[in-house]
Amino acid sequence: MSNQRRPEEAPDTGHEWDGIRELTNEPPKWWTICFYASLLWCVVYFILYPSIPLINGPNEGLLGWTSIKEYKAEVAKYDEQRAPYVSKLEGMSAEAILKDQEMLNFANSYTNAIYGDYCAACHGTSGQGAEGRFPTLLDDEWLHGGSIAAIQESVTYGREGQMPAFAGQVSDADIGKLADFVIALSQGNQGSDTDWALYEESGCGMCHADNAKGWTDAGAPNLTDAIWRFGSSKDEVVRTIAHGVNAEGVAETRNAVMPAFEGRLSENDIKLLAVRVWSMGGGQ
Amino acid sequence: MNNEHQNINTQLSSQEEAKVKEIYEDLAHWHVNTGDQTIHAKRMGGRFRQLKWFTASLWLSYFLAPYLRWDGQQAILFDIPDRQFHLFGLTVHPQDVWLLSLILILMAMVLFGVTAVAGRVFCGYFCFQTVWTDIFTWIEEKIEGNPTQRRKLDQGPLNGDKIKKKLIKHSLWTLIGVLTGVTFAAYFTDAYQLWIDYFTLNAHMSAWIVLGLFTLGTYFLAGWLREQTCLWLCPYARIQGVMYDRTTILPAYDAVRGEPRGKVKDPNRGSCIDCRLCVAVCPTGIDIRQGQQEGCITCGLCIDACDSIMEQVNQPKGLVRYASLNELEGRTDKPLLKRPRVIVYTSIILASFIGVIYGLSTMSAIDWHVLHQRQPLYTMMSDGTVQNKYTFKILNKTESEMRAHVEIKGPSDIAIIGIEDTIVLRADKMVPFDVYLRADPKQLPQEHTGITFILTTQTEPPMTFTYGSVIVRPAR
Numbered sequence: 001m002s003n004q005r006r007p008e009e010a011p012d013t014g015h016e017w018d019g020i021r022e023l024t025n026e027p028p029k030w031w032t033i034c035f036y037a038s039l040l041w042c043v044v045y046f047i048l049y050p051s052i053p054l055i056n057g058p059n060e061g062l063l064g065w066t067s068i069k070e071y072k073a074e075v076a077k078y079d080e081q082r083a084p085y086v087s088k089l090e091g092m093s094a095e096a097i098l099k100d101q102e103m104l105n106f107a108n109s110y111t112n113a114i115y116g117d118y119c120a121a122c123h124g125t126s127g128q129g130a131e132g133r134f135p136t137l138l139d140d141e142w143l144h145g146g147s148i149a150a151i152q153e154s155v156t157y158g159r160e161g162q163m164p165a166f167a168g169q170v171s172d173a174d175i176g177k178l179a180d181f182v183i184a185l186s187q188g189n190q191g192s193d194t195d196w197a198l199y200e201e202s203g204c205g206m207c208h209a210d211n212a213k214g215w216t217d218a219g220a221p222n223l224t225d226a227i228w229r230f231g232s233s234k235d236e237v238v239r240t241i242a243h244g245v246n247a248e249g250v251a252e253t254r255n256a257v258m259p260a261f262e263g264r265l266s267e268n269d270i271k272l273l274a275v276r277v278w279s280m281g282g283g284q
Numbered sequence: 285m286n287n288e289h290q291n292i293n294t295q296l297s298s299q300e301e302a303k304v305k306e307i308y309e310d311l312a313h314w315h316v317n318t319g320d321q322t323i324h325a326k327r328m329g330g331r332f333r334q335l336k337w338f339t340a341s342l343w344l345s346y347f348l349a350p351y352l353r354w355d356g357q358q359a360i361l362f363d364i365p366d367r368q369f370h371l372f373g374l375t376v377h378p379q380d381v382w383l384l385s386l387i388l389i390l391m392a393m394v395l396f397g398v399t400a401v402a403g404r405v406f407c408g409y410f411c412f413q414t415v416w417t418d419i420f421t422w423i424e425e426k427i428e429g430n431p432t433q434r435r436k437l438d439q440g441p442l443n444g445d446k447i448k449k450k451l452i453k454h455s456l457w458t459l460i461g462v463l464t465g466v467t468f469a470a471y472f473t474d475a476y477q478l479w480i481d482y483f484t485l486n487a488h489m490s491a492w493i494v495l496g497l498f499t500l501g502t503y504f505l506a507g508w509l510r511e512q513t514c515l516w517l518c519p520y521a522r523i524q525g526v527m528y529d530r531t532t533i534l535p536a537y538d539a540v541r542g543e544p545r546g547k548v549k550d551p552n553r554g555s556c557i558d559c560r561l562c563v564a565v566c567p568t569g570i571d572i573r574q575g576q577q578e579g580c581i582t583c584g585l586c587i588d589a590c591d592s593i594m595e596q597v598n599q600p601k602g603l604v605r606y607a608s609l610n611e612l613e614g615r616t617d618k619p620l621l622k623r624p625r626v627i628v629y630t631s632i633i634l635a636s637f638i639g640v641i642y643g644l645s646t647m648s649a650i651d652w653h654v655l656h657q658r659q660p661l662y663t664m665m666s667d668g669t670v671q672n673k674y675t676f677k678i679l680n681k682t683e684s685e686m687r688a689h690v691e692i693k694g695p696s697d698i699a700i701i702g703i704e705d706t707i708v709l710r711a712d713k714m715v716p717f718d719v720y721l722r723a724d725p726k727q728l729p730q731e732h733t734g735i736t737f738i739l740t741t742q743t744e745p746p747m748t749f750t751y752g753s754v755i756v757r758p759a760r
Contacts, residue, residue: 126659225667226666
């Protein structure tokens with residue numbers, strides 16, 4: 001394929017640099033072929049694909065190709081592959097999914113994006129929460145119950161903590177005593193009779209139950225276990241007792257509101273989120 | 285060094301005279317390759333020709349191996365969709381891919397070591413490019429005749445005879461290309477089914493692409509590009525230089541003995557009678573008498589050629605022979621085992637060989653990974669215990685289902701939660717699941733306490749696998 005003359009035979013252009021002559025050889029044939037092939041390809045490309053900028057966007061091209069169409073086709077293909085699993089998940093109850101490890105893994109992958117969008121902002125990317133502000137989903141303490149149904153309910157309708165502010169109703173000294181008492185309870189101590197009397201007299205048992213083990217229907221936590229929703233130091237406990245949770249008109253009250261997702265997420269998505277939360281380590 | 289010259293007998297018998305005339309008759313045809321003409325190398329017998337046929341025949345195993353069966357399965361199968369590599373009884377998973385890298389290191393080092401000692405042995409005798417080219421030119425010679433006839437045919441007019449010969453030749457070349465392609469594809473799928481699929485036009489798209497690429501590739505590389513591949517395309521041809529040293533033996537021309545070259549009757553000549561037969565037989569078209577050069581693939585065919593001439597002119601063989609630079613210059617080579625390169629290459633070869641043997645013999649039936657949760661590292665539970673979360677990834681690499689039991693060994697009482705007493709490991713499948721450990725933080729001596737998971741299979745005999753991890757508690 002060579003059309004090159006040897007240096008000694010080829011005429012030159014008269015240009016010479018340090019003994020190197022510029023020859024008048026034509027460009028190599030393979031190069032010329034590639035060059036014209038590229039030109040031809042440009043024409044073909046202009047006809048087939050959008051390439052000429054016009055006033056209302058580029059020409060359409062014979063193939064009608066656009067990147068957004070290609071993207072949508074890819075998404076449709078992906079959805080099609082996923083469809084059998086997704087519809088299988090829809091037909092399964094939360095309990096059934098929890099028993100099927102493969103479907104559970106699929107459900108957990110499926111809810112990655114939903115969890116990230118709707119839950120992770122407060123509860124953390126792996127459900128670790130934020131100490132004192134947003135509860136962790138990994139432990140076995142559930143303010144409103146840790147069964148799959150209770151979790152589903154919490155996500156669907158939201159939750160709002162309620163605890164009255166006791167400052168003014170109970171003396172500061174008694175609030176201090178109560179704080180010492182419940183901290184002692186959480187560390188495994190039994191507490192004296194006078195402590196228990198103060199506990200009952202102040203009305204704590206109305207929600208936290210007479211044995212201080214809490215009442216999930218009211219969202220009242222167990223005071224005898226090691227977990228503290230708003231911090232376990234005496235200062236924090238005193239603040240909670242004095243200013244309450246979501247107490248109206250109290251400046252220093254604790255905020256504890258979980259929004260309702262009914263209407264924002266489909267029933268199926270809520271079910272799968274509940275499954276995810278349940279399987280994070282503390283489901284009951 | 286002039287002793288040799290005195291031995292040359294410039295008086296030849298009439299019989300020898302005729303032979304010599306014949307040798308020189310061809311002379312005009314042979315010149316050094318400049319890339320602008322197709323090389324039609326002369327083919328002749330000899331020791332290295334035989335060696336080349338023998339090493340080329342090893343490639344037959346490439347064509348036959350896909351049809352071997354082992355335990356009812358294809359003996360050698362790269363099963364890409366299932367991520368498995370079957371080699372007779374052995375199944376290699378992606379997890380064992382470090383073995384592959386060791387094998388590649390082993391092969392590379394053998395290549396380097398051999399090149400350091402004896403030059404481009406691979407190029408000359410084993411390389412698919414040179415072997416296939418050799419077969420292609422052999423076919424060409426069978427159909428179109430010897431180099432002189434071929435050149436005449438190429439330059440001659442396009443007549444019936446030429447068309448017939450070219451058609452047969454190119455069909456045979458294409459056929460070899462097709463066989464090469466089908467064979468390659470057969471390593472990746474059931475070989476027998478593949479033939480059926482090809483013939484019924486039902487083969488997978490990738491099988492057609494492989495077939496197309498290999499057919500075209502073989503046809504053009506071995507049929508048209510030939511030695512140009514070695515000269516301009518092959519990267520290995522270029523890195524040879526750094527592997528050679530003065531002790532590397534290569535086909536070389538003994539210039540001390542051969543020069544000054546001259547015609548047989550020239551009384552002042554050295555041993556070389558300048559018949560250019562060494563150029564004639566060279567598949568890359570070089571002149572070995574110009575010394576070491578990049579075009580030489582060390583196939584040794586010039587040694588055969590020169591020896592045959594030396595025999596005819598009654599001179600000792602070996603004017604062109606395997607020799608090192610040191611030898612040619614009259615120095616002695618270091619003993620083989622005292623050369624640093626040989627020692628280094630051999631040690632790496634040995635180390636990777638031992639590694640491969642170790643890997644193959646200890647390849648386990650289960651591939652097990654336990655991942656400790658990163659965020660958070662631990663969770664405090666309502667009863668004051670600390671809980672750590674682990675993801676178990678257990679791959680059962682065997683073909684049958686296994687049952688297993690997992691327990692935990694640590695410095696204190698650690699409860700294992702979320703795992704059934706007997707877990708089922710499905711055949712050739714990995715389904716990750718979460719497992720929790722709970723312990724009293726007061727009982728854990730360190731913030732990160734080392735623990736060991738122990739997995740015991742309920743097989744006969746039972747197999748035990750351990751996996752070291754940590755359990756984390758808050759700082760005190």
